[in-house]
Amino acid sequence: MLPWIxxxxxxxxxxxxxxxxxxxxxxxxxxxxxxxxxxTLDTNTLVSISSADPRARRLAADINTQLRLLRLxxxxxxxxxxxxxxxxxxxxHDLRTPLTAICGYLELLEEEEKSAAAxxxxxxxxxxxxxxxxxxxxxxxxxxxxxxxDTMQLELLSVNGVLEESLAAVYPALLERxxxxxxxxxxxxxxxxxxxxxxxxxxxxxxxNALKYSDGDLEVRLRDNGEVLFTNTAAALDQVQVGKxxxxxxxxxxxxxxxxxxxxxxxxxxxxxxGEITAHYREQKLSICIRFPLAGPD
Numbered sequence: 697m698l699p700w701i702x703x704x705x706x707x708x709x710x711x712x713x714x715x716x717x718x719x720x721x722x723x724x725x726x727x728x729x730x731x732x733x734x735x736t737l738d739t740n741t742l743v744s745i746s747s748a749d750p751r752a753r754r755l756a757a758d759i760n761t762q763l764r765l766l767r768l769x770x771x772x773x774x775x776x777x778x779x780x781x782x783x784x785x786x787x788x789h790d791l792r793t794p795l796t797a798i799c800g801y802l803e804l805l806e807e808e809e810k811s812a813a814a815x816x817x818x819x820x821x822x823x824x825x826x827x828x829x830x831x832x833x834x835x836x837x838x839x840x841x842x843x844x845x846d847t848m849q850l851e852l853l854s855v856n857g858v859l860e861e862s863l864a865a866v867y868p869a870l871l872e873r874x875x876x877x878x879x880x881x882x883x884x885x886x887x888x889x890x891x892x893x894x895x896x897x898x899x900x901x902x903x904x905n906a907l908k909y910s911d912g913d914l915e916v917r918l919r920d921n922g923e924v925l926f927t928n929t930a931a932a933l934d935q936v937q938v939g940k941x942x943x944x945x946x947x948x949x950x951x952x953x954x955x956x957x958x959x960x961x962x963x964x965x966x967x968x969x970x971g972e973i974t975a976h977y978r979e980q981k982l983s984i985c986i987r988f989p990l991a992g993p994d
Contacts, residue, residue, distance in 0.1 A: 716749075720749060720752065722746070723746070723749060723752040724752075726744075726746065727743060727752070727755065727756055727759065730743040730744065731743055731759060731763075742760040742763060742764075743756050743759050743760055743763065744756070791828075791832045792832060795825065795828060795829050795832060798825055799825060799826075799829065802818065802821065802822050802825060805818055806818065806822075831957075834957040834958075835957070838957050838960070838961055838964075841961055841965060841968075848968060848969065849891055849892075850889045850890060850891055850969070851889065851890070851891075851892065852888075852889050853888065853890060853892055853895075854885040854886065854887060855888055855895070855922060855924065855988075856881050856882070856885050856886055856918060857885070858892060858896055858899065859881070859916070859918055860881070861896065862896055862899035862903060863879060863899075863903070863916065865900065866903045866904065869907055870903075870907065870914065873907060873910070874912060875906075875907075875913065875914050876914075877914040877916055878913075878914070878915045879916045879917075880915075880917040882918060882919070882920050884920070886920065888988045888989075890969050890988060891969060894965045894968070895969075897961065897962070897965060898973075898986065899924075901958040901961055901962040902926050902959070902984055902986075903926070904958055905941075905959055905984070906926060906928050909930040909932065909933060910929065910930060911929040911931055911932075911980075912929070913928055913929050914928045915927045922987065922988055922990070923985060923987050924985070924986040924987075925983060925984070925986075926983065926984045926985075927981055927982070927983045928981070928982055929980055929982075930977075930980065931980045933977060933980075933982060934977070935977055938975050938976070938977040938982060939975075941959050941975050942959050942960055942963040942973070943960065959984075966988075969988060970988070970989050971988040971989070972986070973985070973986050973987075
């Protein structure tokens with residue numbers, strides 16, 4: 697009789713343990729699913745579980761504490777980021793008026809009689825003023841682009857056509873640099889749902905980058921899968937510099953007239969249209985590749 701009682705007791709204990717383990721597994725799954733949702737959704741809801749196990753509930757409580765802290769830090773970041781964008785916009789806008797006045801007075805000075813040394817100094821001032829004016833304009837445009845995601849007008853368009861227009865716009869400048877571009881376009885139009893103005897700006901900025909860094913060649917290739925590849929020889933660059941090309945305000949010595957915002961703007965616009973842009977450097981060849989997602993149905 698006693699062995700049967702022991703066996704029944706052990707069976708009951710095993711059953712209770714199995715139920716407890718099952719409930720713990722269920723609690724862990726609930727925490728995992730809810731934690732993932734709280735990280736991806738913009739909500740103030742906290743992690744909740746059905747289990748009454750004190751350890752599982754303490755774990756959920758600790759996760760909720762960290763979620764509150766994470767949301768607080770996120771709000772601080774978003775507020776600071778918005779304030780920075782507004783400050784950049786305001787500063788660049790406020791700089792326009794005095795810069796315009798300076799440029800006007802410089803033009804008047806150029807008409808006055810002056811010594812050779814004064815003319816040389818004046819030319820240097822005019823050059824630096826023009827660079828500052830260009831940087832101010834780029835800052836202003838960049839601040840507008842950062843907030844332009846909701847204002848983009850996406851439409852089904854031919855990437856081929858926009859690329860051809862962009863190449864035609866810079867063709868005289870390329871020839872002036874003795875660069876004859878080699879262009880490969882598919883016969884069939886490559887359709888993507890994009891903002892035409894943003895796409896033109898992306899292509900224009902990348903082509904202008906080629907004007908600055910190319911050693912005399914440029915290959916542009918649009919593949920059937922929608923991938924756009926710009927390749928040119930750039931012996932003045934290295935792997936470290938190429939890794940920073942999309943950073944704001946990064947320039948290399950070879951590009952003295954660059955603001956360092958062209959490729960940063962291109963990257964921002966590509967990502968705002970859910971695309972991807974990358975840069976690779978191999979055997980002194982710089983390649984910039986753009987990919988956009990397939991166009992959905994109308």
